[in-house]
Every structure is written in C-alpha cells, then in structure tokens.
Amino acid sequence: MEIPLDRDAVTPLYQQIQRHIAHLIQEGALLPHSRLPATRRLAADLGVNRITVSNAYAELEAAGLVYAQTGRGTFVSALPEVSCQPAREEPQSEWPLWQQALDARPLPFTDERWRKLLGRAREPDVISFAGGVPDMETFPVEDFRRAMQAVFHRDGQTALDYGPVQGYPPLRDAIARFLGEQGIAVTSDEIFIASGSQQALSLVAMALVRPRDTVIVESPTYANAIQMFKWLDVRLLSVSTDDEGMRVDLLEHLLKHHRPRLIYTIPTFHNPTGTTLSGYRRRRLLALVKRYGLPIVEDDYIGDLRYDGPREPSLRALDPAANVIHVSTFSKMLMPGPRVGFVLAQGPLLERLVAVKRQTDLGTSGLIQRALEAYVGEGRWRAHTRRVSRIYKRRRDAMVAAMARYLPPEAEWTVPKGGFFIWVRLPAWVSIGDLYLAAVERKVAFAPGPLFFPGTPAYPAFRLSFSQQPPERILEGVERLGEALRVELNRERPTPPEARRVEMV
C-alpha cells in the first residue's frame, strides 16, 4: 500500500495514515472484510516506526472502520459502521429532505461496494462461477411456450383474472402429487404458492417472526436469507457446518439458552457449501425441535438435482409432528422466469401466509400458475429434469477434476452430490477481497465467502458454481483461479511460521 506522507506537516504521521486509509474505505477502494497490510510491513513500506502504523490502525478501529482479529490481522469493517461517515459523492442537496433522511437509515443489506465489485463478474470475457442460477440454455422454452398457448386456448379470459391468494388449485394438486412421489404426504390444501422461493421465504419469515426475535441459521448460509432476516430486524444466531451439514450437536445449547423463534436450514445440496445433512443429523434435528417446540424452515431449493449418492429424505418427509415448513421452487430446476415457489404449511401458519400474501401482492400471477401447471402436469419436465441432471453432473465432474489439477494444496473443498455449488475453504491468512480482485483481473470470478456468513466470517472461503459454464470454460476458469490463488497465498502468507487458525463457532 502506498500512502503519500508529508513529513513537514503539522498533522502527525499516524493521522495522515489513518485519514488516507479511512478515505480508501469510504470510497470503496478497500472492500469490507479485506485485510489491511500487517503493521510491520506497512511501516517498512512507508519508512515509519511500526508504532505509528499501530496507532493509525487503533484510531481506525475506534472509528468502527476496521476490526482486528487475533492472529489474523486487521480487516475493513462491513458497511453499517462505514455508512455513518458523511462520504457520499453525489451532491445531496438536490434531494428533498425526506430523501436525504433515508440515507441516514441505511438498509441492512445495501453494501454497494460488494455489489459493484460483483458486477465485474458480468464483464465480457470473465468466466463467472459467481451466480447461483441455472444455465439458460437448459430451459425448456418450447415446451413452456406450448403449455402457455394451451392455457390461453383452454381458459380464455379466465386465465387473466385474479385467482385464490393461496394459489391456483390445479397447480397445488400437481405439486402434491409430485411431492407424494418423493415421500412427502401432503394434500393440495397444505400447499401455498408464492412468487419464487425468495418470496416464499420472506412470507414465511414475515408470518412467523417479529423484530428482535431470534432465528438460528447455518454459518455459512444463503446470502439472501441472511439479508432478508436482517431486514426484518431479527437477531441471527448461527450454527457452524462441516462436511455432513449443520453441526446439530451444537444446536441444543442455543435452543436452551436463546429461545429462538425458528431454525432456517438448507439440508440438501446446501448453498453455499454443497453439503447434505446426514440422515442421523436429520433425525436428531427433528427430535430437538420437537422437544423445544419450534419450527424448522427447510429450504429445499434444489433437492431434486442429484447426481450420485443415495437420496436423503427431506426433513418434511421425516417429520410426523408438523414442525417442518418446507419451502421449494421450480426456478432452479426449470427456469427462473416464471417466478413460482411453494410452501408446505398448515393451520394458523397457513392462514397467516395467505393474509400476508394478500397484503404483499394479492397473489401470484394466475396466468403463470396455469401455464406451469399445464407444463408440469404434462409430465415432460421429468425427462427435462433427467436431461439437465446429466448436463450439470458433467459440469460438476469437470470442475472437480480441474480443481484437483489447478488449485494449490492450501485450498480445501467437498465434492457435492447434487446442486450447483462447491465451497472452497482457504488458510486463515488469505484476504478474500484481495483474492477476488486478483481473480477478476485474470478474468475469472467467484462468489466471495463473506457474503454467506451471518456475522464476521469464520474463515476465508469462496463459492464456485458450475451451473453456468460448459466443461471447457470450467477448465480454463479454474486454471486462472489457481493462478490468482497461488499469487495471493504467496503474497499474503504471514512471516511468523503460520497464523493461528481461528476456531469456528
């Protein structure tokens, strides 16, 4: 890091360093959770005493702009602290006062610096493993077009009318039949249709939790779920994960001491880690929530996209006590465009979901629901599912092979048995912000690990998605990623033998 210092100025050197770094953070040039240079190294680079740099860092920490982690170094804070600083480039005076007041109440999830950086994954020539979406080329567009046409011919004007808020009954029937084949006994009365699984999740959360309630999530977990819960002003507690999914053994302590309102989990082909909760843990989890009397929201966003290994029954299928709220979607498997997801719910919760949905948007597009029903009812999508499973399996295999070949031994990962994601864990001294910049410079992108942690990241990691690139691009992208990783690993390895690895909590 280069910092212009004026040794004749009245301003002490430590303040000059502090102000320069504060400016870089506020401008977004330094990313949240990226690591500042070690005090020893920066002092050497600038030709100042190490105490001077330490003092500058201490001031930055006191201002909430950075945080220190023992054995790892000093890191840039996430936005909420930063946004307190009056550092917006646009002239604010143009906006009416009530608009300016909005800026003083930042949303919990608008970290524009990450968003801007993530935008670079979409630049031309960049091989992106960042997105979590299916490959557009796999969409059954012609079949869906025909289904839509059939609906227009069959239903005429009715297709364009309002329908029941809970969802179009024949689509609910079709979902019930399909779930029955997966071992989930459910009637269409228990199925609630939402506009995609993101809406399904947010409606479930709105129906169940109130501000300052406690919710348990995995760490890491689905980034949009974290942001959605933060938006609802919920207190998030996290349970760490390993190769078998959520560490259910750590859960009882939290249930006993924090009285959470619900547990949110992605048991199958987890996002971002790709792992699947083992059968033993599934049963133990269900026993725990039964004992403590709280619901589990099971996000089964992609459970059907399996490549090998046995199928683990969903939590909902194993749950005789009606504690599982199963959320799923057609978006990941088929195509996101129609935006249809669903929830399995009963009793008072179901009544509340309908009420909240009515307030939210009066119901999901009836036309789309009818077209989807015509499409899934026809059964063509089973063949489609088999076809896309084969495509994605080949891509997973290509990525796993490329990773074994090109990634340095410091990187660790688990091979997923389904879904889209591989989670790569790195030694504690790596800065993911810096690695991301090194990667996009080499025209390859990933999803940065910090986005998936409900709090301070427990360790450096990133998520690779193999869904959107053909095998040859995967090979090339992973090779570039390996280069970036090697450079960062060498540049960043601390001079003491090895930094202490922080404990996962």
Place this chain on the structure above:
Amino acid sequence: MEIPLDRDAVTPLYQQIQRHIAHLIQEGALLPHSRLPATRRLAADLGVNRITVSNAYAELEAAGLVYAQTGRGTFVSALPEVSCQPAREEPQSEWPLWQQALDARPLPFTDERWRKLLGRAREPDVISFAGGVPDMETFPVEDFRRAMQAVFHRDGQTALDYGPVQGYPPLRDAIARFLGEQGIAVTSDEIFIASGSQQALSLVAMALVRPRDTVIVESPTYANAIQMFKWLDVRLLSVSTDDEGMRVDLLEHLLKHHRPRLIYTIPTFHNPTGTTLSGYRRRRLLALVKRYGLPIVEDDYIGDLRYDGPREPSLRALDPAANVIHVSTFSKMLMPGPRVGFVLAQGPLLERLVAVKRQTDLGTSGLIQRALEAYVGEGRWRAHTRRVSRIYKRRRDAMVAAMARYLPPEAEWTVPKGGFFIWVRLPAWVSIGDLYLAAVERKVAFAPGPLFFPGTPAYPAFRLSFSQQPPERILEGVERLGEALRVELNRERPTPPEARRVEMV
C-alpha cells in the same frame, strides 16, 4: 334479539344477557360494527328492567367486546379486542405449540368474520357490487396471447431468465413514453416495476416507514392499504373527505403536530368514494408537503379510466419538487392476471425499492414483463382502453339511474367521473352489518363501509362497484338493494326524533 333467560338461576339476569351476547360475538354471529338493539327495546323484548340490559352492555364494553357511540348506540368491536377471548372452535391441541402461539399474536387484518360474510357475495344468483376488479369479459385475451407468443419467438430462452430487479428496461421505456403523453415527464431510469400495485404500495411503505412511524391516509381509503400499513405497525392518522376529495384544509394541523412520515392518497376516482381531488386542493397539498418536507404516495390505480369531465393532472405531473411517489398499474385497466404495477421514484428511495424488492422476490416475472411490453408497445391497448371506457361508462350511467329510481331519499352519493366505484352514505342510525345481511338475503351484495375506515367508522356507508355487472343486472341489483335498505331504515330508526349525527374527524 331473543335471549333465553333462566329467572330461577343463581346467575343474575344481566350476566346471562352479557354471556349470551358475548357468545354471539365470539361465534361471529354478530358482525364487527353491527349495532346491538337499543337497551329500551331489548329490555321490552326480554321483559326485564332497562337497567339490567344497560348493565350487561357495560360489562361487554368493559371486556372490549362492544363500544358505545353517543347518540348512535352500542356496536360490536372489531376483531383485535375480540380475539383476546379464548373462543376458537377447532381443537387447538392438534397443533404444535409454536402454531398455537401464532394465534395469540393475531394479524391486524384477519377479521375472518367479515371475510366469511363477504364470501356470500360470491354465492350463485347474488348480484355482486362488492368486488373492485374489472370485468373479465373485457380482457384483451387474444391480443395478449399473441404478444406472449411473439416474445417466445423473439427472445427464446432469455424470456425465461432472471432480469434486472428494477424491471425489464423496454417495459420501463414504454411506460415512460405513455406517461409522457399524460404530462408526466419521466425517464425509464425512474420507473420501478412491481408485481401489481398492491406490491408496489407495500414495497414503497417498507422502503419508507418503520414501525411506529405516523402515516396520514384519507378516511375512508383503500381497504388493503389500511391493512398493509397496520401490518407494518404504523400509526395511522386520517383526514376526512368530501365531494372534492381529501379535506386538505384539515391537513396542516396534522403535519404540524404529528410529524408524519408520509401521506398516502388516491386523488383520482378515489377508492372507495369515487371522488376526484380538485385542482385547487392538488396544488395546496403539494405546497404543504413541500413546506413540511415529506413525500406523498399517489395511488393512481385507475386514473386513466375516465368517462366525463376534464382530466385533472396527476400530483406527479404538478410536482416540480420530487415529493410525489406515483404508484400505478395495468391491472385495473387491462387485466389483473399478469400482476404488473409500477412506481415512479428517484434517488435514495429508488435504491431502497430495488433492495427491498430483491429481498422480497428477486424481481417480477421477466416473461410477463416482456409480454406486457410487447402488448402495450404495439399500441393496441389504446383502442382497448377506449372500448372498455365506453362499456364502463354505460354501466355507471345504468347504476346512477337505478339508484335515483330505487334507493330511498336517506341515501346520499356522488356520481364518479371515472373508475368503478360509487360510495353511498347513510343516516347515522343504520347498522351496515345488518344491512349487509338483509342485502345478501335478497341476493345482492356491496362492500361494507367499515372496511374502508382506518379507525372506527365515521358514519355508515357502503361501496358499490358497477364494473362487473351488465346494465340489466345493475338495474335488478339496485332494486333489490333499495328494498333491503328501506327495511333497515324503517327497522332501525331510533324512537327519539333523530339521532345526533356524529362529526366527521
């Protein structure tokens, strides 16, 4: 009202009366805001002292089950008070504890008794003036089908992919052009697409208000807006309305003393009153919000459906200070099925809308947005708009003529110059709950006034919608309604010369 009394029981007579009425309320047999019999009359019917009935009513009031209004009588309370009573018929023990706990935290808007009763408007043979939706027969289904086909052929798989959260850019362009013709200068960057205007409203509210903020609405106003604000735990203040719309002269007092976060208004063809805010009041309203520095949410849900009279420019068109957040939709004019609405917003608010939308559902169906763009871009919908305007104008004329002929002189209403609704105001002594029952018995239905008041109804009223019935059914329905009204007016007129009319606030 018949109440079985046991004159030999230990339980005093007043308690027997109290318990019987409490039971009727909890069972839903007595509707919220329906009037209890006058103490004098009930005492005569039951053969007891009038003091006995008064004591029973006082106990019911103390329990929150009823409320008294000077000069009008005693009325059944709305649900929140009632729901505190443990009076659910289904066996609760079946549900897990967390489900039972949900019942103890009732939603602000699930008044199932009204909902059940409103369901009767959908029974066969009932001529319903209750709904606020367009007539299905008017949907341009064939044109829309062709637009959808064209999108499939033109865009292929892309049509089924995710799109920008703010909305499909060509649709935003088309909306900007269309609004430009209405005198609203706006670029497509300032247009935000939502899944219908209900979602647009709820996203705007979520982006702007926090729990316990104060919001000003008209009284009466759109029922779902009231419920949406209550859901967000907002404090609602109301401004009464007259034939020229909101009483803007009463507004400054509220702005000065309550520091509201925003004003929600429906200036054109108001729901439920059908009135249009006069040009003078529009300008005064804009000057007031400019002075007090707060935004107006302008719900222009149907401003384009005009039958006669000059077009009042929208608040957004008159507002150089960017204080107006304009919300509109295609649902009312074209067809609700696609569920597309939009908001005109800028600056920090627009950023927040995008962020909240992302949390809510990741964006409105891209397929539907593309189809709608193909449809409105083609210009066929202008001819369609003219055609449906003619249809609805005939229906309005039929309803106004029928009302003049069949409704008793005690009913008062204003002839709307556009939209779907006529608001009928009744003498203070009429119970709308009882009138509704009398009407559905005669196979005609309306939307009960109490649903449209943010607090205790200021006066008895109901809303008639002429959108869904052809002229001959309108004639027949209004005739039946006149009968019901006459019966209720005669039955309910109080014996003292005339009840004092309560002041509108």
